Amino acid sequence: MIPELGNFALIVALLLALTQAVLPLIGAQRGNLTLMAVARPAAQGQFVFVLIAYFCLVYAFITNDFSVENVARNSFSQLPEIYRFTATWGSHEGSFLLWVLILAFWTTAVSVFSRHLPDDMVARVLGVMGLISVGFLAFLLTTSNPFDRLLPAAADGRDMNPLLQDWGMIIHPPMLYMGYVGFAVAFAFAIAALLSGRLDAAWARWSRPWTTVAWAFLTLGIMLGSWWAYRELGWGGWWFWDPTENASFMPWIAGTALIHSLAVTEKRGAFKAWTVLLALIAFSLSLLGTFLVRSGVLSSVHAFATDPARGAFILGFLVIVIGGSLALFAWRAPKMLTGGRFNWFSREALLLANNVVLLAALGSVLLGTLYPLLIDALGMGKISVGPPYFNAVFVPLMAPALFLMGIGPLARWKEASLPDMVTRLKWALAISVATGVLLPLTLDGFNAWATFGFAMSMWIVLTVLIGFRERMKNGGRLATLPRSFWGMQLAHFGMAVGVAGITLVANYQEERDVRMNVGDHTTLAGYTFTFQGTTEHAGPNYRAARGTVEVSKDGKKLFVMHPEKRIYNASGMPMTEAAIDPNFFRDVYVALGEPLDNEARAWAVRVFHKPFINWLWFGAVFMVVGGFLAASDRRYRIAVKASAPTGAVAQGA
Amino acid sequence: MKSRHKKLLVIVLGVAGLGIAAALILNAFQSNLVFFFSPTEVSAGKAPIDRAFRIGGLVEDGSVKRDPDGLTVRFVVTDTAKSMPVIYKGILPDLFKEGKGVVAEGKIGGDGVFAASQVLAKHDENYMPPEAAQALEQAAKAQKSLVQ
Numbered sequence: 178m179i180p181e182l183g184n185f186a187l188i189v190a191l192l193l194a195l196t197q198a199v200l201p202l203i204g205a206q207r208g209n210l211t212l213m214a215v216a217r218p219a220a221q222g223q224f225v226f227v228l229i230a231y232f233c234l235v236y237a238f239i240t241n242d243f244s245v246e247n248v249a250r251n252s253f254s255q256l257p258e259i260y261r262f263t264a265t266w267g268s269h270e271g272s273f274l275l276w277v278l279i280l281a282f283w284t285t286a287v288s289v290f291s292r293h294l295p296d297d298m299v300a301r302v303l304g305v306m307g308l309i310s311v312g313f314l315a316f317l318l319t320t321s322n323p324f325d326r327l328l329p330a331a332a333d334g335r336d337m338n339p340l341l342q343d344w345g346m347i348i349h350p351p352m353l354y355m356g357y358v359g360f361a362v363a364f365a366f367a368i369a370a371l372l373s374g375r376l377d378a379a380w381a382r383w384s385r386p387w388t389t390v391a392w393a394f395l396t397l398g399i400m401l402g403s404w405w406a407y408r409e410l411g412w413g414g415w416w417f418w419d420p421t422e423n424a425s426f427m428p429w430i431a432g433t434a435l436i437h438s439l440a441v442t443e444k445r446g447a448f449k450a451w452t453v454l455l456a457l458i459a460f461s462l463s464l465l466g467t468f469l470v471r472s473g474v475l476s477s478v479h480a481f482a483t484d485p486a487r488g489a490f491i492l493g494f495l496v497i498v499i500g501g502s503l504a505l506f507a508w509r510a511p512k513m514l515t516g517g518r519f520n521w522f523s524r525e526a527l528l529l530a531n532n533v534v535l536l537a538a539l540g541s542v543l544l545g546t547l548y549p550l551l552i553d554a555l556g557m558g559k560i561s562v563g564p565p566y567f568n569a570v571f572v573p574l575m576a577p578a579l580f581l582m583g584i585g586p587l588a589r590w591k592e593a594s595l596p597d598m599v600t601r602l603k604w605a606l607a608i609s610v611a612t613g614v615l616l617p618l619t620l621d622g623f624n625a626w627a628t629f630g631f632a633m634s635m636w637i638v639l640t641v642l643i644g645f646r647e648r649m650k651n652g653g654r655l656a657t658l659p660r661s662f663w664g665m666q667l668a669h670f671g672m673a674v675g676v677a678g679i680t681l682v683a684n685y686q687e688e689r690d691v692r693m694n695v696g697d698h699t700t701l702a703g704y705t706f707t708f709q710g711t712t713e714h715a716g717p718n719y720r721a722a723r724g725t726v727e728v729s730k731d732g733k734k735l736f737v738m739h740p741e742k743r744i745y746n747a748s749g750m751p752m753t754e755a756a757i758d759p760n761f762f763r764d765v766y767v768a769l770g771e772p773l774d775n776e777a778r779a780w781a782v783r784v785f786h787k788p789f790i791n792w793l794w795f796g797a798v799f800m801v802v803g804g805f806l807a808a809s810d811r812r813y814r815i816a817v818k819a820s821a822p823t824g825a826v827a828q829g830a
Numbered sequence: 831m832k833s834r835h836k837k838l839l840v841i842v843l844g845v846a847g848l849g850i851a852a853a854l855i856l857n858a859f860q861s862n863l864v865f866f867f868s869p870t871e872v873s874a875g876k877a878p879i880d881r882a883f884r885i886g887g888l889v890e891d892g893s894v895k896r897d898p899d900g901l902t903v904r905f906v907v908t909d910t911a912k913s914m915p916v917i918y919k920g921i922l923p924d925l926f927k928e929g930k931g932v933v934a935e936g937k938i939g940g941d942g943v944f945a946a947s948q949v950l951a952k953h954d955e956n957y958m959p960p961e962a963a964q965a966l967e968q969a970a971k972a973q974k975s976l977v978q
Contacts, residue, residue, distance in 0.1 A: 521840040558866065
């Protein structure tokens, strides 16, 4: 009964989404206020019904209703309750329902926080978001209904993939989707601007905080995904250039370019068409990413063919959204006046350079991700593009990007002076280069990669500090500096922390695979690991061989670690659960390979010493905090008050 | 320099920069593509000698042997028509099993043994790596046409 209710709620939501899409768009075109006024209630109603549907699915999972196919495939009666909840988005169907729910949430947020926008703008933005929602709801209802029944009902479920049974995975997907779907707001603003022809600094100011918030969520989502891979895959790696990772990284790069380009459009009125194009690209890549990961194309192009309806729908939808928006862009963008002239050396020019570099990086990731899929789809054989390609391309491209990151915020708008910049920055440059050259020598001898990483990291930190000092000199006080300034500097600082972490862990980590019998020990990076054997251990839905490894340094016992090798009851799938001892300066990481004799006394054991790995996540957290801080800047709210009267009049009308 | 000249210079530099980036990208792309070959193709001499590639198929039953150091593993990858001995030093992925699909990346050594630098497994028990599945399919087709 409850699943049918969920199904019904989805149908109602689809009808409301249609209403939200069609009527306000017509109203905006004709200047009909009554039709435009439909947008807000329809959007909010849609959110309520999608939420009801979502709760119905949660209910089916929590109560172990194995007569629902989705539940039977992805849950299990012994699965702990929290994972039964997260299993709602563990499957193809459930993840698309989460997507729709988050889209409805963003739409509702726009409908609430848009009192200061002109009515036709609101109508168009909500209308476009309604159209996207129509597409997704139709996809859910026709090809991927999460409420489909299974007759006869299964006796028990097949369990959730054990890899996903981790608390990193509880928050990773919702955060990632908040980012993906958040770009739908930027997309809707861009389409609304193209439709209305109103593309000015005010437009950029409206769409900027939304874009920044979406970007911050996406950053958080990617960080959590990387953190999960590090802890859960048992290989100690934090980024594999896997297509699933690239799928989330591509919209992030486009979004990063977008928030920088929006800054120019808001402050100087330049780059208008470019900014709109980036907004279209960012959301198109979000859609592509969702479909790549969630349709099964990545595990095999042929998985696509197992359900031709899904494949055809997805391709059609992508073609309509990407093709349609680009066609609209091609039609309307040339009519937009470009404003704001600027010199070849100015903040605008530097931000343009930043955008060019980011797009080149984006292109290289896109090529490496899609080319093997294309070749496979055309039946021209199987190839793979691995980390060596991405590393060879990405690091050189990041060099100018990181260098510009130091100069850009200090350069004047419109026209900056090169000699002046040299005077302001020469010490920072000298110290950075010296750090880059000398630090590796004190660690492990000269190393070009480490030199580059340390120099860039130091360069960004110093330029951030110079930025603060110059503001203070001009009479600013730390507490009164605008939040957008704090946000930008924090995000840039986070980048520096992340780069330092990556440099240290990539160049100075130590790793060893070793056969260990009970009582054996091995020494790595000064730590001595003593293997004390394994014991049987029963978890809620798995059995495990639980190892005990004592770690000591200089003869002093430090701590005991418990890596596990698990076998999950329902699927019989083995899983390595690594043990990690984290701290601010390093992680000690131990994973059990496999037993090497019949009594399971000797094991293959993998030990890692990972210096400064946690700085990676710290860096990302700084970027996220910076993003939220920048989005909460006062001027976005001042704009609310200043234009409130016109909004109120329009409301009354 | 006049401002018009400066502008021109910036444009030229920009285009040159993009050109260099594109050249870098395509060059790295060319030299880092990893091709896939089935054991049948390898034994027909189609695989490159000095370049890394991937092979895939099933781990032959009873073929997994460990050296006394416990970490060096030898096994045979088969597509049911031809097979290929593989040597790998390190910890195997969780889902590595005799009779199951596998994909390995590495080079052929002087002794004709495939020295794997990486053994790949996917995240699902029932899942067959697509490369391995294709190798089996091709071998089956080839055998059928031989019988006819």
